[in-house]
Amino acid sequence: MDDQRTSTYEELLAANLAQVCSNIAEAASRSKRSPGEITLVAVSKTRPVELVKIAYNLGVKNFGENRVQDALPKIADFHPPDMRWHMIGHLQSNKAAKVVGAFDTVQSVDSMHLAQTLSRYAEEQRKHLPVLLQVNVSGEKSKEGMALSEAPELARQIAALPALEIQGLMTIAPLVENPEEVRSVFRELRKLFERLKDEIRECSWQHLSMGMTDDYCVAIEEGATIVRIGRAIFGERT
Ligand SMILES: *Cc1c(COP(=O)(O)O)cnc(C)c1O
Numbered sequence: 001m002d003d004q005r006t007s008t009y010e011e012l013l014a015a016n017l018a019q020v021c022s023n024i025a026e027a028a029s030r031s032k033r034s035p036g037e038i039t040l041v042a043v044s045k046t047r048p049v050e051l052v053k054i055a056y057n058l059g060v061k062n063f064g065e066n067r068v069q070d071a072l073p074k075i076a077d078f079h080p081p082d083m084r085w086h087m088i089g090h091l092q093s094n095k096a097a098k099v100v101g102a103f104d105t106v107q108s109v110d111s112m113h114l115a116q117t118l119s120r121y122a123e124e125q126r127k128h129l130p131v132l133l134q135v136n137v138s139g140e141k142s143k144e145g146m147a148l149s150e151a152p153e154l155a156r157q158i159a160a161l162p163a164l165e166i167q168g169l170m171t172i173a174p175l176v177e178n179p180e181e182v183r184s185v186f187r188e189l190r191k192l193f194e195r196l197k198d199e200i201r202e203c204s205w206q207h208l209s210m211g212m213t214d215d216y217c218v219a220i221e222e223g224a225t226i227v228r229i230g231r232a233i234f235g236e237r238t
Helices: 003-030 051-059 068-078 093-102 114-126 147-160 181-198 216-222
Strands: 037-043 063-066 084-087 105-109 131-138 166-170 207-209 226-229
Touching: 003 037, 003 051, 003 093, 003 216, 051 063, 051 068, 063 068, 068 084, 093 114, 105 114, 105 166, 114 131, 114 166, 131 147, 131 216, 147 181, 147 207, 166 181, 181 207, 181 216, 207 226, 216 226
Parallel strands: 037 063, 037 226, 063 084, 084 105, 105 131, 131 166, 166 207
Antiparallel strands: none
């Protein structure tokens, strides 16, 4: 990008980020929480790495990608030590080695097979990989994620793997007109989270990743500690 385009994007991103951060702060205060408890993951899928760099320079330190092949060149290009790349998309086990080598955390662990494969590669690479378990709360067929009913047993099995550290849960809410319609989905994930926190003591259970551009304020009111936001920061995807 030439200098002029860069500065235009900088202004646009700065304004979008200011708006998102102010919405996060307001939603946090409505639920008597501190905005500092909420981590913003900027979802940079489909965006060039130049925009990641601009957002980073504006203070964003966490970025999310949903396709391994698209993400790897960006991560190779830009990965300062205080920045974290989150894998947030459905992941096939045959890409696990690359994911372990490049990403800092995987939010989309949804099967024992995937978890075992990630753990094996993490061991080989002498890494400790923080993960979230993705739960399909709404039960929509089109959505990835483990079923609510199988989550406790899977969580117990995955917690026993040597190189993974379960830090919490992630969900994608259904697409709806009014975000109030998905409040119950977030509430359900929070309930499961509290239950697992009680039952599986060896995990830190510090993160509930829920909320995207259309529903992050409701998600924060229901306890989200991570919101994954793309369009509200970078604009509509074309
Ligand atoms: C694309 C994506 C997001 C961000 O969606 P926006 O509507 O652009 O905020 C969040 N989470 C996941 C898993 C995604 O694939």
